[in-house]
Amino acid sequence: MKLNIVPARTGFLWVKLGARTFFRQPLGMAGLFFMFMATVSVLSIVPFVGTLVALALVPAATLGLMAATREAEQGRFPMPSTLVSAFRGGPSKTRSMLILGAMYAAGLMLVLGVSALFATDVPPVDMPGGEVTPERMREMLSSQGLWVALILYVPLLMAFWHAPALVYWHGVTPFKSLFFSVMACWANKGAMLLYTLGWMVVIMIAGVLMNLLAALLGGTALLNLLIYPMVLLLAAMFHTSIWFTVRDSFVTEDKPGV
Structure with missing residues (x-):
């Protein structure tokens, strides 16, 4: 396995491939993403511990959605069991994926903790009905803590972008996968x-x-009705495209196994 440098225009191709593959199996890809979101919602009911567990499952879920994308790309319907592919590769891979998940949860909690130090106590803008308004958007974007969190999250995202695939399909250790992932993201920036x-x-x-x-x-009533399912569908489509960024960023002689 070695790093593959792609032209900048490949970024648009990844978006196109993600959308096209999603629409090959829209029910399967959307269903798997909704299953993950439902799992996160249930886990989040348990204060703190449930949130940590949900965060730790993000790399495994990302790997599952990549595996589902590969199935959809070949015209096959991704079964629900595909979502837990990270835990079907034997004890060694399961342990590595759990370690990776724990590292992600710890990293994200660190980002949130540091950003909280920069948060300012700005009185909330009271908007009837919880509608998204220009005033509310300006208030949110003026939060110093939000910008600190976004800046700190970028390197964390780079570190974990390719990591699940590197750990599961290429046998890279969790710590090394973070380094290789950052290098791949930077090389193909x-x-x-x-x-x-x-x-x-x-x-x-x-x-x-x-x-x-x-x-x-x-x-407005129809907009409020449509916005949540539309956001989920776009998120599912986005996650479908992640596999192509990983596939094209590395060259390997052996095809990764499921």
Whole structure:
């Protein structure tokens, strides 16, 4: 296995491949993502411990969605068992994935802890009905703690972007996988940047279409009804595209096993 440098324009291709593969098996890919979100919701009911467990499962769920994407890419329906692929590779791989999950949970908690030190006590803007308004958006974006969290989360995201696939399919140790993942993201920073911009454009287009549809048919009530399922569908589509960023960032003679 070695690092593969791709042209910057490949970032847009990853977005296209993710969307196209999602629509090959929309029920399967969306269903698996919803299953993971439902699991997270149930675990989060348990204070603190449940949240930590949910965070620790993120790398395993990411690996499961990558495996599902490979199934969908080949025209096969991804079964629910695909979501737990990370725990079906034997004790050694299961242990490595659990270690990786614990590292992710610890890293994210550290990011949130540091960002909390920069949070300011700004009185909330009282908006009836909990609607998203320009005032509320300006208040949120003016939070120093939010920007600190975003800045700190970027290197954490880079470290764990490729890590689940490297650990499970290529036998890399959890600690080394973080280093290789950061190197791969940095080496292909042009493609990763266009990949990010591409998804931002997709999200903005979806938002414009939802607003137009709401204005034509039902106003704010319809928009509030559509926004949550649309966000989940876009998130599922985004996670479908992650596999292609991993596949093209490394060259290996052996095809990774399921």
